[in-house]
Amino acid sequence: MAGIVLYSYWRSTTSVRVRAALNLKGVDYDTRAIDLVAGAQKDPDYAKINPGQGVPSLVLEDGTVLTQSMAILDYLEVAYPTPPLLPKDPVQRALVLAAAHTIALDIHPVNNLRVLAVLKERYGADAAQSRTWMNHWMQEGFTALEAMLPEDMPSFAFGAAPDLADLCITGQCCNARRWGLDMTPFPKIRRIDAACRAVPEIHAAHPEQQPDAQPQI
Amino acid sequence: MAGIVLYSYWRSTTSVRVRAALNLKGVDYDTRAIDLVAGAQKDPDYAKINPGQGVPSLVLEDGTVLTQSMAILDYLEVAYPTPPLLPKDPVQRALVLAAAHTIALDIHPVNNLRVLAVLKERYGADAAQSRTWMNHWMQEGFTALEAMLPEDMPSFAFGAAPDLADLCITGQCCNARRWGLDMTPFPKIRRIDAACRAVPEIHAAHPEQQPDAQPQI
Numbered sequence: 001m002a003g004i005v006l007y008s009y010w011r012s013t014t015s016v017r018v019r020a021a022l023n024l025k026g027v028d029y030d031t032r033a034i035d036l037v038a039g040a041q042k043d044p045d046y047a048k049i050n051p052g053q054g055v056p057s058l059v060l061e062d063g064t065v066l067t068q069s070m071a072i073l074d075y076l077e078v079a080y081p082t083p084p085l086l087p088k089d090p091v092q093r094a095l096v097l098a099a100a101h102t103i104a105l106d107i108h109p110v111n112n113l114r115v116l117a118v119l120k121e122r123y124g125a126d127a128a129q130s131r132t133w134m135n136h137w138m139q140e141g142f143t144a145l146e147a148m149l150p151e152d153m154p155s156f157a158f159g160a161a162p163d164l165a166d167l168c169i170t171g172q173c174c175n176a177r178r179w180g181l182d183m184t185p186f187p188k189i190r191r192i193d194a195a196c197r198a199v200p201e202i203h204a205a206h207p208e209q210q211p212d213a214q215p216q217i
Numbered sequence: 218m219a220g221i222v223l224y225s226y227w228r229s230t231t232s233v234r235v236r237a238a239l240n241l242k243g244v245d246y247d248t249r250a251i252d253l254v255a256g257a258q259k260d261p262d263y264a265k266i267n268p269g270q271g272v273p274s275l276v277l278e279d280g281t282v283l284t285q286s287m288a289i290l291d292y293l294e295v296a297y298p299t300p301p302l303l304p305k306d307p308v309q310r311a312l313v314l315a316a317a318h319t320i321a322l323d324i325h326p327v328n329n330l331r332v333l334a335v336l337k338e339r340y341g342a343d344a345a346q347s348r349t350w351m352n353h354w355m356q357e358g359f360t361a362l363e364a365m366l367p368e369d370m371p372s373f374a375f376g377a378a379p380d381l382a383d384l385c386i387t388g389q390c391c392n393a394r395r396w397g398l399d400m401t402p403f404p405k406i407r408r409i410d411a412a413c414r415a416v417p418e419i420h421a422a423h424p425e426q427q428p429d430a431q432p433q434i
Binding site: 051052053054060064066067068070071072074075078079090091093094095097098100101102104105106108109110112114115118119122123125129132133136140141143144145147148 | 268269270271277281283284285287288289291292295296307308310311312314315317318319321322323325326327329331332335336339340342346349350353357358360361362364365
């Protein structure tokens, strides 16, 4: 019987989040790499699996395909509740989700590779302009997030163990390093990222640890 | 004692979602309008409430502020479970969320007014180019969504009663009408929008019904 399969791309921040959750919850899975830069997500066979032509996609043992990283994370939380990635209290849960969504909705979609491709194609954006675009949205989102994070932050954003906000944050920090964002104004975010990287299950989800990782350019 | 307050903007599709959920769940709330076009979201008093400087924000009776529409919707689902906006089965729940996220993550953030403002400011996008940008992402997202929706769709996307995906879809359809998207290729989405507009609680959440609605230009 086939096991759980994760279609992912090493550098995709949405893939980092899902890999980290799978690892933390001890879910066994095989990785199949989708090379976003080579356009593998547009392959008709893959587009049948994921009509949005993105990663990650999680294929369950019975063949059911789940798409959209935040929906997959919600599924993992319901299906594999231990350890929890969201608090039980509805208000605390909403605060963690809001922090996660500042990354997952305000930053990531606008910084998606397909947006960069349209900027290049229709507006002639060059490499420097692409970098400015990426850093602009990270800077805006991180500024809002830094203000939303508790002043008396425990080890992680909202608790002593990593939650959904932490996983989104550490994934986005990989992208921040890639594009050279100045992280000086974001001490809380830097602290969360460092705490996450010290957790073996999260470290193993980071881009450099993936089978499809390429040497950094 | 102060009641629940929703900071919203009549035309904001994220506000439509949250208003519809509040109405369906029978939650009493007062609306305070934040005029996004006039820049009211950048007012320092409002930015203290919502550091992301967006709408909606939901202020609970004890003064707790919830931000990010999808986090607010999650809170409403946990705190006011009737009627449910998400199925109990984890896989069905993930499929509804994935459809909702195709709107909430793949379309809306890239079509946010603040992205249009940067396109205009840095790339000199004119009115026609803004329209092309808006329609491009709606076209892409709706194409993926149309393929994800069940062939044997009941009255709504996944069931006989409206769920979270339906609320995101009908909100986005308001924006599709505003920007003149050709909806011919999306019969399932059109059917869902029509079914939603026939529900009084959702109709009341649509832009034209809001106290801050402006005459359509």
